[in-house]
Every structure is written in C-alpha cells, then in structure tokens.
Amino acid sequence: MRGRLAALVLVAGTLAPRSSHACAVCFSGADGARVAFLLTTALLTVLPLALLGGFAWWLRRRMRELDSDAREDVPVETPQSR
Amino acid sequence: MAQRDLRLVHDAASEPGPILPSSVLGTLIFVLTEIMLFAGLISAFMIVRGGTVEWPPPGQPRLPVEATALNTAALLASGLLIWMAGRAYRGDRAQAGGPFAAGLALGAFFVVFQGFEWARLLAQGLTLTSSTHGSFFYLIVGTHALHAIVALGILVWAFQLHSRRELRPSTFTAARTFWYFVVGVWPVLYLRVYL
Numbered sequence: 001m002r003g004r005l006a007a008l009v010l011v012a013g014t015l016a017p018r019s020s021h022a023c024a025v026c027f028s029g030a031d032g033a034r035v036a037f038l039l040t041t042a043l044l045t046v047l048p049l050a051l052l053g054g055f056a057w058w059l060r061r062r063m064r065e066l067d068s069d070a071r072e073d074v075p076v077e078t079p080q081s082r
Numbered sequence: 083m084a085q086r087d088l089r090l091v092h093d094a095a096s097e098p099g100p101i102l103p104s105s106v107l108g109t110l111i112f113v114l115t116e117i118m119l120f121a122g123l124i125s126a127f128m129i130v131r132g133g134t135v136e137w138p139p140p141g142q143p144r145l146p147v148e149a150t151a152l153n154t155a156a157l158l159a160s161g162l163l164i165w166m167a168g169r170a171y172r173g174d175r176a177q178a179g180g181p182f183a184a185g186l187a188l189g190a191f192f193v194v195f196q197g198f199e200w201a202r203l204l205a206q207g208l209t210l211t212s213s214t215h216g217s218f219f220y221l222i223v224g225t226h227a228l229h230a231i232v233a234l235g236i237l238v239w240a241f242q243l244h245s246r247r248e249l250r251p252s253t254f255t256a257a258r259t260f261w262y263f264v265v266g267v268w269p270v271l272y273l274r275v276y277l
Contacts, residue, residue: 032132040125047121051114062101 103252106259113263116229120267123225124274127218138215143206145219145276146199153195154272160188161265164237168258171251175244182241189234189261196227222275226268233257233264 102110131137138144163185171178200220208216240257243249 030133032134033129034132036125036128036132040121040128044118044121044125048114048118051117055110055114059101066101 103255105252105256109256109259113259116263117267120222120225120271123218123222124270127222127274130214130218134214139213141207142213142215143203143208146202147276149195149199150272150276153192153199154269156188156195157192157265157268160185160192161262163188164258164261168254171254175247179244182244185261186234186237186241189230189237193227193230193234196223196230219275222271226264226271229267230264233260237261 163181167178167180167182167185170181203219208219210217210220236257240249240254243253
C-alpha cells in the first residue's frame with residue numbers, strides 16, 4: 001500500500017512539472033538563463049571528452065612519429081653491407 | 083664478458099624513451115583539471131548573468147574594457163615570446179635568454195596592471211560582496227590571477243636555472259605548458275566577463 005502511494009506521488013509529480021522545483025539551479029525562468037544553462041551543460045558535457053580525446057589523439061600521433069623516427073634510424077641492410 | 087657489456091650498452095641505447103616526460107605529463111593533467119574548473123566558473127557566471135535584466139547591475143561600476151584589452155595584448159605577447167624562447171632553446175640555448183626575459187617581463191606587467199585595476203575597482207565600490215557582478219568578477223579573474231602568479235613564479239625559477247645552465251628541457255616544457263594555459267584561458271575570460 002505504501003509502495004503504491006509512493007508510486008502515485010511520483011507519477012503525480014511528473015505530471016505536474018510546473019509545481020516542481022527540484023533543480024537547485026533553476027532559480028530563474030528567464031530565457032537568457034535557460035539558454036545559458038543549456039549551452040553550458042552541453043559545454044561541460046563535451047569539454048572533458050574533447051580534452052581527453054584530443055590528448056589521446058596527440059599521444060597516438062606522437063607515438064607514430066617516434067616509431068617512424070626509430071625505423072629511419074635502423075640501418076638498411078644492402079647486399080654490399082653483408 | 084665483453085659481449086655482455088656491449089649488449090647492456092646496446093639495450094640502453096635502443097630503449098625507447100617516454101613519449102612525454104613525467105613533469106610535462108603531470109602539468110598537462112593538472113591543466114586539464116584547471117580547464118574544467120574555469121569552465122565550471124564560466125558556466126555559473128553565464129547562467130546568473132543570463133537571468134538578469136541589466137548587466138552590470140545598477141549602481142555597479144563598469145569594468146575597464148579598453149585598458150584590459152591592452153593588458154590582454156601584453157599577456158598574449160608574453161605567451162608568444164615564451165614560445166619563441168622554447169623554439170630557441172631547442173637550437174642554441176643561449177639565444178633563448180632574450181625572449182624568455184622579455185616574456186617574463188610582459189607576464190609580470192600583466193599581473194601588476196591587473197593589481198592596479200583591482201585597486202581602482204575596489205575604490206569605485208566593486209567588492210566581493212557588493213553584488214553578484216563583484217563576486218563573479220573577483221572569483222573568476224582572481225582565480226586566473228592566482229594561476230598567473232604561480233606560473234610566473236615557476237617561470238622565474240626556470241629562468242634562474244637557465245641562467246645557471248641547469249635548466250632541463252623537460253622542466254622548461256612543463257613550465258611553458260602551464261604558462262600557455264594561463265595565456266590561453268585569459269581571452270576566454272575576457273570575452274565572457276568583461277564584454
């Protein structure tokens with residue numbers, strides 16, 4: 001019974017979002033604040049992935065450079081050198 | 083025995099070195115976390131600013147946009163000079179001293195100029211508690227100033243090592259990386275906070 005009541009309250013809460021003020025940062029209904037909130041949420045979501053992805057990409061490129069440098073340093077064996 | 087010695091020498095010579103020196107890797111990881119810190123501060127600032135009708139709030143002084151633009155140019159020039167010092171260091175190390183010293187001087191100019199601007203704004207009534215404008219200004223710009231002072235201190239230390247011919251390339255690269263972060267993040271803060 002208690003579980004059903006809790007579910008009912010939860011459903012009622014989702015059906016009445018205008019009466020819900022659950023988000024601690026939604027202090028303003030101004031368009032500017034909402035747009036800024038959306039933009040910065042996107043930024044904060046993408047930025048760490050972009051930073052780590054960029055770092056991984058750079059490391060991979062650096063490894064390839066070092067590998068190709070190492071290959072160039074290996075003397076080529078010719079029939080005369082045998 | 084001789085063959086074994088030779089092999090040891092050979093192994094040491096052919097051992098691949100690290101892709102990044104530890105000091106540079108540590109600085110990079112630190113810089114990545116600091117980028118997220120500034121992104122968080124900017125995010126909070128944008129949301130608060132977006133919710134206001136007028137910015138700066140009435141009765142609060144305007145920020146010195148033109149003077150700080152000049153200071154921004156000084157900081158960018160400092161970054162360029164430190165980059166040139168890094169390039170010179172890879173070739174003839176003695177040639178790095180000139181741009182290194184000039185970059186340090188411009189960096190110090192930026193910090194001192196910011197200090198004067200802060201003193202003027204405080205006198206005009208913009209304080210940490212005067213408004214959200216003042217709170218965010220001193221929090222964001224102050225955090226950057228703290229980074230600039232620490233980075234400048236590291237560069238001065240690196241310059242002293244360079245003067246004594248004791249500066250290792252990895253130490254210089256790590257110090258420069260931190261300074262590039264200080265230089266690179268500033269235009270973003272300037273565009274968001276000042277304009």
